[in-house]
Amino acid sequence: MPNLDQYLDQQREQFENELYELLRIPSISTDSQHGEDVRRAAGWLVDHLSNLGLTTELIENGGHPIIYAESAPVAGAPTVLVYGHYDVQPPDPLDQWLTPPFEPTVRDGNVYARGATDDKGQMLTHVKSAQAWLQTEGKLPVRLKFLIEGEEEVGSDSLYRLLDQSPEKLECDVVVVSDTSQFGPGQPAITYGLKGIAYFELRLKGPKQELHSGTFGGAVTNPANTLARMIAALTDENGRVQIPGFYDDVIPLSDQERSQFAELAFDEAAFMQQIGVDGVSGEQGYSTLERRWARPTCDVNGIWGGYQGEGGKTVLPAEAGAKFSFRLVPNQDTKKIAESLRQMLTGLCPPGIKMELIDMHSCPGVLVPLDSPYVAAASQAIERGFGRQPVFIREGGSIPIVTAFSEKLGVDTLLLGWGLDDDNTHGPNEKFCLADFHRGIKASAYLWEELSKIGQ
Amino acid sequence: MPNLDQYLDQQREQFENELYELLRIPSISTDSQHGEDVRRAAGWLVDHLSNLGLTTELIENGGHPIIYAESAPVAGAPTVLVYGHYDVQPPDPLDQWLTPPFEPTVRDGNVYARGATDDKGQMLTHVKSAQAWLQTEGKLPVRLKFLIEGEEEVGSDSLYRLLDQSPEKLECDVVVVSDTSQFGPGQPAITYGLKGIAYFELRLKGPKQELHSGTFGGAVTNPANTLARMIAALTDENGRVQIPGFYDDVIPLSDQERSQFAELAFDEAAFMQQIGVDGVSGEQGYSTLERRWARPTCDVNGIWGGYQGEGGKTVLPAEAGAKFSFRLVPNQDTKKIAESLRQMLTGLCPPGIKMELIDMHSCPGVLVPLDSPYVAAASQAIERGFGRQPVFIREGGSIPIVTAFSEKLGVDTLLLGWGLDDDNTHGPNEKFCLADFHRGIKASAYLWEELSKIGQ
Numbered sequence: 001m002p003n004l005d006q007y008l009d010q011q012r013e014q015f016e017n018e019l020y021e022l023l024r025i026p027s028i029s030t031d032s033q034h035g036e037d038v039r040r041a042a043g044w045l046v047d048h049l050s051n052l053g054l055t056t057e058l059i060e061n062g063g064h065p066i067i068y069a070e071s072a073p074v075a076g077a078p079t080v081l082v083y084g085h086y087d088v089q090p091p092d093p094l095d096q097w098l099t100p101p102f103e104p105t106v107r108d109g110n111v112y113a114r115g116a117t118d119d120k121g122q123m124l125t126h127v128k129s130a131q132a133w134l135q136t137e138g139k140l141p142v143r144l145k146f147l148i149e150g151e152e153e154v155g156s157d158s159l160y161r162l163l164d165q166s167p168e169k170l171e172c173d174v175v176v177v178s179d180t181s182q183f184g185p186g187q188p189a190i191t192y193g194l195k196g197i198a199y200f201e202l203r204l205k206g207p208k209q210e211l212h213s214g215t216f217g218g219a220v221t222n223p224a225n226t227l228a229r230m231i232a233a234l235t236d237e238n239g240r241v242q243i244p245g246f247y248d249d250v251i252p253l254s255d256q257e258r259s260q261f262a263e264l265a266f267d268e269a270a271f272m273q274q275i276g277v278d279g280v281s282g283e284q285g286y287s288t289l290e291r292r293w294a295r296p297t298c299d300v301n302g303i304w305g306g307y308q309g310e311g312g313k314t315v316l317p318a319e320a321g322a323k324f325s326f327r328l329v330p331n332q333d334t335k336k337i338a339e340s341l342r343q344m345l346t347g348l349c350p351p352g353i354k355m356e357l358i359d360m361h362s363c364p365g366v367l368v369p370l371d372s373p374y375v376a377a378a379s380q381a382i383e384r385g386f387g388r389q390p391v392f393i394r395e396g397g398s399i400p401i402v403t404a405f406s407e408k409l410g411v412d413t414l415l416l417g418w419g420l421d422d423d424n425t426h427g428p429n430e431k432f433c434l435a436d437f438h439r440g441i442k443a444s445a446y447l448w449e450e451l452s453k454i455g456q
Numbered sequence: 457m458p459n460l461d462q463y464l465d466q467q468r469e470q471f472e473n474e475l476y477e478l479l480r481i482p483s484i485s486t487d488s489q490h491g492e493d494v495r496r497a498a499g500w501l502v503d504h505l506s507n508l509g510l511t512t513e514l515i516e517n518g519g520h521p522i523i524y525a526e527s528a529p530v531a532g533a534p535t536v537l538v539y540g541h542y543d544v545q546p547p548d549p550l551d552q553w554l555t556p557p558f559e560p561t562v563r564d565g566n567v568y569a570r571g572a573t574d575d576k577g578q579m580l581t582h583v584k585s586a587q588a589w590l591q592t593e594g595k596l597p598v599r600l601k602f603l604i605e606g607e608e609e610v611g612s613d614s615l616y617r618l619l620d621q622s623p624e625k626l627e628c629d630v631v632v633v634s635d636t637s638q639f640g641p642g643q644p645a646i647t648y649g650l651k652g653i654a655y656f657e658l659r660l661k662g663p664k665q666e667l668h669s670g671t672f673g674g675a676v677t678n679p680a681n682t683l684a685r686m687i688a689a690l691t692d693e694n695g696r697v698q699i700p701g702f703y704d705d706v707i708p709l710s711d712q713e714r715s716q717f718a719e720l721a722f723d724e725a726a727f728m729q730q731i732g733v734d735g736v737s738g739e740q741g742y743s744t745l746e747r748r749w750a751r752p753t754c755d756v757n758g759i760w761g762g763y764q765g766e767g768g769k770t771v772l773p774a775e776a777g778a779k780f781s782f783r784l785v786p787n788q789d790t791k792k793i794a795e796s797l798r799q800m801l802t803g804l805c806p807p808g809i810k811m812e813l814i815d816m817h818s819c820p821g822v823l824v825p826l827d828s829p830y831v832a833a834a835s836q837a838i839e840r841g842f843g844r845q846p847v848f849i850r851e852g853g854s855i856p857i858v859t860a861f862s863e864k865l866g867v868d869t870l871l872l873g874w875g876l877d878d879d880n881t882h883g884p885n886e887k888f889c890l891a892d893f894h895r896g897i898k899a900s901a902y903l904w905e906e907l908s909k910i911g912q
Binding site for chain 2: 232352396
């Protein structure tokens with residue numbers, strides 16, 4: 001009988017083939033035409049997890065099914081909830097894929113397919129590591145609860161309902177999620193901070209129909225000019241948010257964090273080349289990494305009004321609008337900010353304009369305490385799996401479910417990302433490095449061992 | 457044989473039927489599918505004008521044909537160029553028309569059809585008045601040159617070529633155009649000032665593709681935020697233009713003009729109700745009429761960038777843009793303004809953004825001297841035709857061809873509008889008041905007589 005390491009080596013090809021099987025299922029949760037495919041992916045996982053000997057359930061909770069599977073309790077060892085998702089984003093624009101999104105293809109050591117990194121490939125590392133323990137040791141060193149949903153890309157409604165209805169089912173000591181990225185190739189990372197978000201849509205209505213901009217311009221308030229004024233007022237020229245009180249509750253970056261970030265081998269020139277710009281800008285006094293990870297921001301996500309076609313049309317638009325969102329750092333209060341924003345914009349709204357501000361969605365940021373034994377265990381496991389100590393990073397994106405785990409289950413989440421920044425998550429030619437797939441499985445297998453040392 | 461007035465009374469029904477004939481032809485110049493219809497309208501006019509005994513030509517000059525017709529020279533009397541156009545705007549949105557746009561229908565004394573007021577109906581008043589003279593007196597008291605184009609709604613390229621190539625053909629002492637409006641129902645007007653225009657498109661490019669606004673927000677310059685900042689910088693909160701030097705060449709409104717405007721029975725409440733707003737705003741220190749007619753303005757005509765669909769999408773746009781235009785008053789220099797604008801926007805362009813500013817088109821404003829004998833003659837003719845002295849007004853719109861007549865032919869243009877502000881020019885349910893159609897013919901017939909008194 002092989003030991004754990006030998007087993008992982010022997011199974012490499014088999015693990016990859018299983019990943020490709022799952023990637024071939026176009027489980028696009030937002031597209032009702034793929035409802036059957038979503039269900040097929042769920043079924044694949046149920047079969048897979050129950051074949052490992054885990055007690056497995058397909059939970060129907062109103063939307064796409066949630067898969068729940070658990071191993072036996074382990075006395076004196078923690079219970080670990082492993083969260084992931086089997087649904088994927090739509091593959092559009094299709095014509096930009098070099099190979100079809102649901103025909104996994106290996107090039108240069110990467111597998112290219114929709115869902116490769118987000119999240120089928122990353123999620124599967126934990127399933128495979130559990131398999132390795134069960135096949136070699138006959139049991140897991142901790143109790144695992146797998147929670148794999150099919151609505152991550154469309155808002156996780158079913159999962160939030162489950163968290164409200166049956167939090168006891170999901171009771172655990174810590175949550176593990178692999179749905180983020182390493183710091184860079186060969187440099188694994190633990191993400192200990194996520195930004196929150198507050199997303200708004202602003203709609204301005206002026207005259208009841210488009211007017212001739214010559215006959216009426218200057219006399220009638222133009223909603224598009226007004227929109228530009230309001231949006232511009234949200235930030236100063238360096239992107240610092242101008243909403244009164246916005247920074248009141250921001251926890252400043254600690255000196256330790258700043259020096260940790262500064263020590264990271266962040267290549268700003270390569271970063272600029274990757275995104276195709278010849279310069280970056282942002283809040284004064286903070287490095288690019290600090291701004292991305294740990295400073296609140298305001299970005300217009302969309303803006304519109306009037307004539308957008310070819311050539312010139314001399315109209316004064318009847319309406320204009322914008323979508324914009326703030327990325328918040330932990331401790332900022334989404335409600336306070338929404339109120340202050342509303343007050344500020346109302347004050348800027350001139351005669352002749354009707355303003356509607358829609359509070360689309362929001363969630364606060366989270367920070368995982370770096371001094372927890374779980375973080376130490378994860379760090380140890382990653383070092384063993386990747387052959388390199390992880391760095392501690394934060395992330396500008398928001399993962400609302402992590403906030404929910406914290407609020408509903410009272411536990412921290414370990415964000416152990418095996419992906420890379422340029423994996424084209426949500427874009428064409430999504431990929432996942434196969435070496436990282438195997439390193440992730442290894443790190444995950446060691447993680448169960450390291451966590452078992454903590455005690456319940 | 458009837459005299460002029462009797463003839464005009466007798467022919468009312470016939471004149472209306474002829475107008476309806478012309479309105480039935482969908483001569484939409486911008487739509488190549490209607491090329492045959494445009495030509496049919498031109499043919500109708502050629503037949504019509506030559507049947508009156510005028511020397512008539514169909515000038516092919518590269519685009520839609522121009523119709524030129526002239527009467528015999530009159531010794532000791534001025535030559536008058538009558539400009540108009542037989543092409544019309546597209547009728548969209550079709551579903552908002554109460555009756556089909558090319559089936560002229562009379563309701564409440566108005567004829568509803570595309571082109572009713574802009575410009576078939578107004579243009580035809582001068583053809584019918586010439587007919588009345590020719591049928592009753594056998595000759596015209598002045599020499600008339602009709603210049604009726606088919607590209608007014610698409611930029612008048614053929615006509616500009618004709619003005620460059622054959623200005624001597626169009627030599628005249630004064631131009632008459634009826635393509636504007638009265639001050640209000642029952643209150644005729646002479647428009648003595650037109651605004652100029654300078655129209656720009658601003659395109660901003662940021663990252664090479666849309667980015668995740670969480671992962672990259674705050675670190676990468678957002679082109680939509682930048683766009684809002686640039687557009688907002690063009691004006692202050694009251695719409696006063698902030699481009700350096702913009703007001704340097706503005707001729708201030710004279711005290712006489714201001715008191716004339718103030719005396720006009722302008723009903724601001726009715727104006728606001730007409731356009732559907734509960735307030736107006738604009739440059740401080742000027743009345744609504746002054747702002748519309750005689751103060752330069754800046755209006756966004758269109759703005760776009762990022763995600764405009766339903767719901768929220770957390771993207772940092774790759775690009776954003778806007779179309780905006782300045783309405784200029786006479787003596788403002790379009791070139792100087794374009795340069796100052798470019799300099800100002802370049803100064804506002806932050807790292808990471810590539811800016812393109814496209815100078816779409818421009819033309820300076822014009823003022824017709826109020827103390828000219830032509831204006832006095834027009835005033836007299838209008839009073840006789842409408843039974844009421846005209847008021848002197850300016851117009852916020854631009855009629856670039858009027859500037860070209862001034863520059864190429866060295867003559868002033870009399871803008872004698874028979875339309876009304878609410879005629880829905882370019883919109884659904886365009887109309888023209890039939891009583892004004894007949895009053896316009898009458899005023900036009902008297903105009904030739906009044907102008908003949910001036911001498912050559």
